[in-house]
Amino acid sequence: MSIKVLVVDDSSFFRRRVSEIVSKDPDLEVIGTAVNGAEAVKMAAELKPNVITMDIEMPVMDGISAVREIMANTPVPILMFSSLTHDGAKATLDALEAGALDFLPKRFEDIATNKDEAIRLLQQRIKTIGRRRVYKPITPSVTKSAPTPVSRPVTTPVSPRAVSGSVVPPKPSIINRASGKKYRILLIGTSTGGPVALQKILTKFPQNYPHPILLIQHMPAAFTPAFASRLNALCQIEVKEAVSGDQLKAGHAYLAPGGMQMMLERAGTHGRLKIVAGSEDMNYKPSVDITFASVSKVLGKDTLAVILTGMGADGREGSRMLKSSGATIWAQDEASCIVYGMPQAVTAAGLSSQSIGLEQMADAILRESSNG
Numbered sequence: 001m002s003i004k005v006l007v008v009d010d011s012s013f014f015r016r017r018v019s020e021i022v023s024k025d026p027d028l029e030v031i032g033t034a035v036n037g038a039e040a041v042k043m044a045a046e047l048k049p050n051v052i053t054m055d056i057e058m059p060v061m062d063g064i065s066a067v068r069e070i071m072a073n074t075p076v077p078i079l080m081f082s083s084l085t086h087d088g089a090k091a092t093l094d095a096l097e098a099g100a101l102d103f104l105p106k107r108f109e110d111i112a113t114n115k116d117e118a119i120r121l122l123q124q125r126i127k128t129i130g131r132r133r134v135y136k137p138i139t140p141s142v143t144k145s146a147p148t149p150v151s152r153p154v155t156t157p158v159s160p161r162a163v164s165g166s167v168v169p170p171k172p173s174i175i176n177r178a179s180g181k182k183y184r185i186l187l188i189g190t191s192t193g194g195p196v197a198l199q200k201i202l203t204k205f206p207q208n209y210p211h212p213i214l215l216i217q218h219m220p221a222a223f224t225p226a227f228a229s230r231l232n233a234l235c236q237i238e239v240k241e242a243v244s245g246d247q248l249k250a251g252h253a254y255l256a257p258g259g260m261q262m263m264l265e266r267a268g269t270h271g272r273l274k275i276v277a278g279s280e281d282m283n284y285k286p287s288v289d290i291t292f293a294s295v296s297k298v299l300g301k302d303t304l305a306v307i308l309t310g311m312g313a314d315g316r317e318g319s320r321m322l323k324s325s326g327a328t329i330w331a332q333d334e335a336s337c338i339v340y341g342m343p344q345a346v347t348a349a350g351l352s353s354q355s356i357g358l359e360q361m362a363d364a365i366l367r368e369s370s371n372g
Helices: 012-023 037-047 063-073 086-098 115-130 194-202 224-234 288-298 316-324 342-348 358-369
Strands: 003-008 028-034 051-055 078-082 102-105 185-190 213-217 238-241 252-255 260-265 272-277 303-307 328-332 354-356
Touching: 003 012, 003 037, 003 115, 012 028, 012 051, 012 115, 028 037, 028 115, 037 051, 037 063, 051 063, 051 115, 063 078, 063 086, 078 086, 078 115, 086 102, 086 194, 086 224, 102 115, 185 194, 185 288, 194 213, 194 224, 194 358, 213 260, 213 288, 224 238, 224 252, 260 288, 288 303, 288 316, 303 316, 303 342, 303 358, 316 328, 316 342, 328 342, 328 358, 354 358
Parallel strands: 003 028, 003 051, 051 078, 078 102, 185 213, 185 303, 213 252, 238 252, 303 328, 328 354
Antiparallel strands: 260 272
């Protein structure tokens, strides 16, 4: 059965272009096009597509407002198209927060080496999210304030929905009590679905979280400053885009810059960051594998590493190196992932000691880190 796609954009050229690319894949079918967000809301209810591609800036109703309306009434996986600018990054993050599952630059050739690769990338993203469940959007409610004591955060489980709209209850994760192991650093690697997942986890951390945190999120260079700024405003901990020379501090999170690689060097108590240009032959910039591998050589067994939702297998080899040095590896469970690619790769390789649901992840990390 083909994946039915609704294409939404106020540009007739872009609607036609996306429709042509989608229609080239025998597993995809364009069932309609809309010229603004209001039309998209109406057609989503009438046509019941499996995926919607959505522009952000449109007349009558913008893409972010349309995402909110659609997710509130007829939830469906939505792929946003964004400009690679600071304002475009902020708007895209708003759309993801509203419930969109993934995004691509509007000129998606910008993240591909040739036209054929760009076409395959768009088709692959649509097929991937078209087969995944969607979630209720999150509402930011945490801002910086007085230090919060370390305790078990209260979470409200959100049931994932299948593309058809039926409720699919997540499999419960069995979380053991803290192992008693002491750590010096927390690593989190993620890709598709990661911005929302990271926000869900990090907003539950207290200001006095006892370790530095390295965040590796697959994201374009124009997006990471805006994402770090957003997390910093919402979280009790300090969050910043990493720069070379950063000395790691407890209660601080360092986001790998888009288009670059983040590595850890020996220096001080926790180490010092080195940011280098990503080589052309690397699929991911930043790469979870590269950061994890560098940490394995510096802090090794004193590391808790977590792999969250994401496409592909980035993080598996870095986790293998960490595991061989005595580190603890966890993965997000399948039921709560937008894309069960990266966590599955780590779990299937026997590297993860636990698979944990997104709603339980912050609680589990805080409990495990309490001996630090």
